[in-house]
Amino acid sequence: MGNEALRLGEVLRRHDLHLKKGLGQNFLADPVHLDRIVAAADLAPEDIVLEIGPGVGTLTQRLAQQAGRVVAVELDAALLPVLAETLGDSPNIKVIQGDILQLDPASLTNEDPYKVVANLPYYITSAAIRHLLTADLPPELVVLTIQREVAQRIVAHPPGMSLLAVSVQFYAEPKLIARIPAGAFYPPPKVDSAIIRLRKWATPPVDVPSEDLFFEVVRAGFGQRRKQLRNSLGSGLGIGSAASDRLLAAAGVESTRRAETLTLEEWAAIARAFQDA
Ligand code: SAM
Numbered sequence: 098m099g100n101e102a103l104r105l106g107e108v109l110r111r112h113d114l115h116l117k118k119g120l121g122q123n124f125l126a127d128p129v130h131l132d133r134i135v136a137a138a139d140l141a142p143e144d145i146v147l148e149i150g151p152g153v154g155t156l157t158q159r160l161a162q163q164a165g166r167v168v169a170v171e172l173d174a175a176l177l178p179v180l181a182e183t184l185g186d187s188p189n190i191k192v193i194q195g196d197i198l199q200l201d202p203a204s205l206t207n208e209d210p211y212k213v214v215a216n217l218p219y220y221i222t223s224a225a226i227r228h229l230l231t232a233d234l235p236p237e238l239v240v241l242t243i244q245r246e247v248a249q250r251i252v253a254h255p256p257g258m259s260l261l262a263v264s265v266q267f268y269a270e271p272k273l274i275a276r277i278p279a280g281a282f283y284p285p286p287k288v289d290s291a292i293i294r295l296r297k298w299a300t301p302p303v304d305v306p307s308e309d310l311f312f313e314v315v316r317a318g319f320g321q322r323r324k325q326l327r328n329s330l331g332s333g334l335g336i337g338s339a340a341s342d343r344l345l346a347a348a349g350v351e352s353t354r355r356a357e358t359l360t361l362e363e364w365a366a367i368a369r370a371f372q373d374a
Pocket residue numbers: 120121122123124125126149150151152153154155156157170171172173176195196197198216217218219221
């Protein structure tokens with residue numbers, strides 16, 4: 098850790114760079130954790146990796162040693178000269194300056210199958226996950242370093258579900274890989290982090306009439322926290338609590354339950370009943 102952090106400090110000083118907190122610039126300076134992130138991506142020489150936010154290229158270099166090709170998207174133009182220096186002219190790394198949320202991930206990788214690996218800037222965690230999982234061609238595997246508390250929310254089970262957990266688990270199977278203490282970053286953020294892996298489902302995990310209808314129901318259910326479903330669905334779907342009782346009965350879900358306790362299959366049953374109603 099010491100050496101890597103010193104090298105990082107030296108590179109930043111030489112380029113007269115001041116870290117931008119607003120862009121989530123906490124760089125991972127611990128080789129043990131960097132190697133763990135790379136291992137979680139299970140890379141082979143034919144893999145194409147899309148990295149979000151290469152920073153000064155520490156993770157990028159390791160990814161390029163194991164993958165066939167790495168495309169790295171960095172928003173901060175001030176980091177490009179640093180990346181040019183640290184990555185040299187590695188033939189299998191391409192750096193693109195831009196905002197990942199404004200770019201179609203598949204077009205960056207020529208529509209070939211790809212994996213995403215990122216030590217994410219925390220301010221875009223939910224938006225970036227949504228952007229990737231709902232892309233026309235989503236990544237087959239996503240390995241992210243995010244806030245530990247958010248990672249725990251994503252892998253939760255009933256009765257600890259949230260809109261975020263349902264949204265991620267609908268598209269992918271999440272797995273918590275390892276915790277990363279705040280001290281492994283330079284500068285250290287306020288909270289601990291965790292590595293999380295999302296593996297895209299080969300076939301949808303539940304049968305829904307349409308994604309839009311499924312998420313309309315789920316969003317309505319979570320719309321009023323800690324309310325019974327008969328009330329949250331009644332007002333969220335604009336059908337009132339009597340019709341909401343009938344909908345839940347048709348789906349076989351007790352109307353006094355709360356959104357946090359439902360499985361994906363129960364949400365899908367409600368969406369199917371809503372379409373048939
Ligand atoms: N990959 C490096 C590492 O592991 O040390 C840096 C990770 S740092 C937590 C996040 C990086 O994402 C920063 O370099 C930041 O400038 C960049 N970034 C922030 N917002 C971005 C966005 N919308 N699109 C692409 N990169 C972004």
